[in-house]
Amino acid sequence: MFLWVEDEVSFNTDFEKQDQVYYVPTNQQYDGVWRTIYATPGPLAQALKDEIPGIIRATRSSNQERLFSVGENAINRTGRFADQDFLEIFSLKFIEGQRETAFSNPEAIVLTQSTAIALFGTDENILGKIIKMGNTDNYLVSGVIEDLPNTISFPFDWIAPFERYRDGAEWMTHYGNNFSDTFVLLSEDANLETVDARVRQLIQEKSSDETDTYAFLHSIKDWHLRSKFKDGSIVGGRIAYVHLFSIIALIILLIACINFMNLSTARSEKRASEVGVRKAMGSGRSRLIFQFITEALMLALMATIVSVVLLVVLLPQFNLLIGKNLVLGLTQPSHIILLLSITLVCGVFAGLYPAFYLSSFKPVDVLKGLKVTQGSATSIRKGLVIGQFTISIVFIICTILVYQQIQHVKNRDLGFDKEQLISMNVNDAMIEKFDVIKQKLIESGAVKSVGLNNSDILSGGNNGSNLTWTGGTNTEDVLISFRYINSDFLETTGMKLAEGHGFSDNVAKDSSSVLITESFAKLMGSGSAIGKIIDRGDYPYTVVGVVKDFLYDDMYAQGDPVMFFNYPAGANYMYLKTNPGVPVSDMLARVESVMKIHNSAFPFQYQFVDDTFDAKFKSEQLIGTLSQLFALLAILISCLGLFGLAAYTAEQRRKEIGIRKVLGASVTGIVKLLSKDFVKLVGVSILLASPIAWFTMHNWLQDYAYRIDINWWIFVMAGVVAILIAIVTVSFQAIKAAVANPIKSLKTE
Known part of the structure; x- marks a missing residue:
């Protein structure tokens, strides 16, 4: 998830002047509602540059797909017709040619490195060569630029002068026609609020008729993550997914840490003698705390090493799932720091409570053979199990509702037949x-x-x-x-x-x-x-x-x-x-x-x-798929913890189970005895998870005008699934204990 988040927040960060680059959308009012449109009038760019102090460069741009051919070689590529300032605003890096003179000829065209190779077989010595656009127009190659990274919002494979695209199209010169992308570059000392306020006035000043349209500045840093508008204002975008998946990844780690706490405190009796002996030999509590936290850190370090191996194996499949090309990048300092940070935080967080709990045992009581009291630890352990399953059930409910919402929209009447x-x-x-x-x-x-x-x-x-x-x-x-x-x-x-x-x-x-x-x-x-x-x-x-x-x-x-x-x-x-x-x-x-x-x-x-x-549902399907994976992970990790606790409980009550069997208890009765406490905890989790899941999904669904209703049976189904999972998990250990030979359990008595 760190790699995914890193990729998302790195969009548009490769441009040299990113702090000064802005896109210019328009807000247009129709029937009393403001709509944000990614289009502006053709003449706006020049007016922005000429009339607004602080804007030092501005360009029109139109995204187009065109066929290019050199001899018998023909390819389709998407690119942009733009003004000279486009090259300057984005500080494009030229391999061949010069940025300053690339558009001196109206028939010029600049190609990316990969496009040049696709057409000519090389990216060298192709300046001045002719390529044909659309099988009709000849263009002269005036430059070759480095390929753009995948993390940009407005990708292109070629750039050609806007004037040739506009040639003869009188309608492109009118303020009433919105068709062009407009980009601007602000000076380093420009005041954003002042410039933006002036930009918002310009279209109305230039239009001959009264218009409910105004332009505004949208920062390059917001193009990818904050591109969702409502009533003319930014209300979010993919940044919501960045926050959501980051939180969920932390929750998954939290569930795993809870397991460690539970199992460590549950095994306290096994380590009580060790603590007693160490204290009797002179070890202080701080030294014992350090020992137990060190053990937790060692486990976390081993887990980190295993996880890196798994990442190497699974990352290609994850890339297919999310449609990205993430790389592990263990040579990058930020990735090493993150891995070590996760290891340290998980080790300390998971080991802290068990360390303080185990180090609190009194050596006199332990060495006398007195049973270690686990009153507070047992309550905390139950609370942690409830917390684990609450999160898992929330994931189950959310997964079901996300799937239902996607299917609800995909199956609605389109008004046409998309099949065949x-x-x-x-x-x-x-x-x-x-x-x-x-x-x-x-x-x-x-x-x-x-x-x-x-x-x-x-x-x-x-x-x-x-x-x-x-x-x-x-x-x-x-x-x-x-x-x-x-x-x-x-x-x-x-x-x-x-x-x-x-x-x-x-x-x-x-x-x-x-x-x-x-x-x-x-x-x-x-x-x-x-x-x-x-x-x-x-x-x-x-x-x-x-x-x-x-x-x-x-x-x-x-x-x-x-x-x-x-x-x-x-x-x-x-x-x-x-x-x-x-x-x-x-x-x-x-x-x-x-x-x-x-x-x-x-x-x-x-x-x-x-x-x-x-x-059209790429984002929603990604959420649905990842939520399924997260739900499975959360349930799996929770069940591993429950499995361990059930095994330990069965071991603790081994002699009790033996006596009950000798006295005539059935296997079914013993399984119920060992399972009911855990099922009660899951029941409490269902009660806690239901309102949390309802509130979360109710708010998520508000973003969609066409949405499902949240039905009560979903919560019932999720609860039943959670209880069945818990029963299956616990029953394995319970049955194993119930069918054990009571003679072996009681032979030391």
């Missing part, structure tokens, strides 16, 4: 040849239908406001999502019409027609929405169909109303509804053969929509 659905990025060549590609794909037998859309079906996509419509009041502040589709998109994705009809194959005929979702139709008031008019700017559209609401963007909430246009030329994604009767490998081979013929300049790439959907 494939998405592919499209390019101009695919749009031009779409009819042929569609026909050949269907003729191959692998595909049933083909649809086009400008957005990933699960993403937020394009949106806007300032629309008016029939039956609407105060409509300008309502955010509407726009989708540019073809006539087959609804059939391909399984979206259903609530009323009206879909688009025809005649795009020109449908130029003034739109489809809307049910949530949009409700905004138009009572009665059917069919035939009503929506004005977008100066252009009126007639509603011809109402599509049932579908889930996109935030998987835990209802998406914004959607407006569909029959405009396949604006598509960025192609969707294929595949034939379930064709094996996946065969289906992909048939699709690839069609694409190689009709889109040969681009590599065949695809994504299953159900995989994309599952990826």
Whole structure:
């Protein structure tokens, strides 16, 4: 967990000027609610740099995926169109070329080391060489930079001048269009509060119309850990997981330490004679305390050595689980210090109470053979067992509820069918040849239908406001999502019409027609929405169909109303509804053969929509998986302690059990006798764990608009599971003691 936490908190720390770098999001108000949007107007960056003292560099940036080719070699890479200041803000380290002159040519491009090697086979002597972007535009390599670490929030494989991306796009120069990432670098002596206050005013000053939008500064140190916003303010993010998993890791150690305390004090009679003899021979209490703590430290040290061996074996599997590339790094001083610190703290903490308890025995009483009184130790031991199982039961309940929440959302009605659905990025060549590609794909037998859309079906996509419509009041502040589709998109994705009809194959005929979702139709008031008019700017559209609401963007909430246009030329994604009767490998081979013929300049790439959907729950699934592992660890360690205590109890009562058997006690009766005290302790743990688990999960679920109800039976089930685990653990030792030959137990009497 330390390695995971270390990786999380190290995001974006490799940049030289990290204390001065800020991202500029915008807060936009729609329908009375503030939303934080990772997009700004194109001209904002230059205005920030020119007009706000303290901002010394600013850049626009747009994240794009592009195909690059050198001869027959073609690869897809994600990168950024940006201004010259981008290179300076992030202090990118050049292997070839110069940072200051990299963008002096508008046709220049800077590649990362791995991208250069993938294209040219080397990262040396490639300055001035030409690569082709998108099979159409030539770019001149002006620099090669070191590969970026995995721990950055905005990764990229290439950077090209923003001006060429903007060329001819007049809409990018308007303050009403938010599309660009904006990064700024503050001077070392800049006052953050003063600069931020000025940034918040700029968009409203520059906009010709009154706007409910303002920009603000978001520190590079918060991009990864504190990126969750509500009502325009930071409310958390992955930092919550960092805190949560750190605490849980400490709790697991605590449970193990409790076991050591319990077993050490339980075995006190075994060591009482040793303490008595040592004290009689002149050992002081402080020396005995030192001895017992040293023993605990030695055990902790041995455990540390074993744990390092286990880490070497298990870390690759853990990396697969969490999707990271953590390394043990025993040569790093921080890792050595951590291991030694854990060893020291666990050894001292676990050994402290047993050391003070054992060293308190009076030598006279011990050497006379008097029984060591364990009154307070027994009570503390019971309390520790209760504490252990309370934590374990909390983990069990939380694990169940996390799993239920994930399944609850994953199984909700999406409004479309994600099964047998494939998405592919499209390019101009695919749009031009779409009819042929569609026909050949269907003729191959692998595909049933083909649809086009400008957005990933699960993403937020394009949106806007300032629309008016029939039956609407105060409509300008309502955010509407726009989708540019073809006539087959609804059939391909399984979206259903609530009323009206879909688009025809005649795009020109449908130029003034739109489809809307049910949530949009409700905004138009009572009665059917069919035939009503929506004005977008100066252009009126007639509603011809109402599509049932579908889930996109935030998987835990209802998406914004959607407006569909029959405009396949604006598509960025192609969707294929595949034939379930064709094996996946065969289906992909048939699709690839069609694409190689009709889109040969681009590599065949695809994504299953159900995989994309599952990826939306990456954080929740990680929590669910780790909580299962933590629960199993907590239960296992608790049971080990209980197993040891049961074994010791059985040993202590060996003669009593022998006498009871001679007097006719049954095995069942003896098992009940030895088990009931431990089961009572687990029962108390259930009573304590239930409200703690309810409070914890109730607060966790508040972050999700679409969430489960916490049912009472979960607590009952967790309690029953805990009791059964305790009974099985204790019964093994109890049965072993109960079936033992009483003659052997009593032969010394």
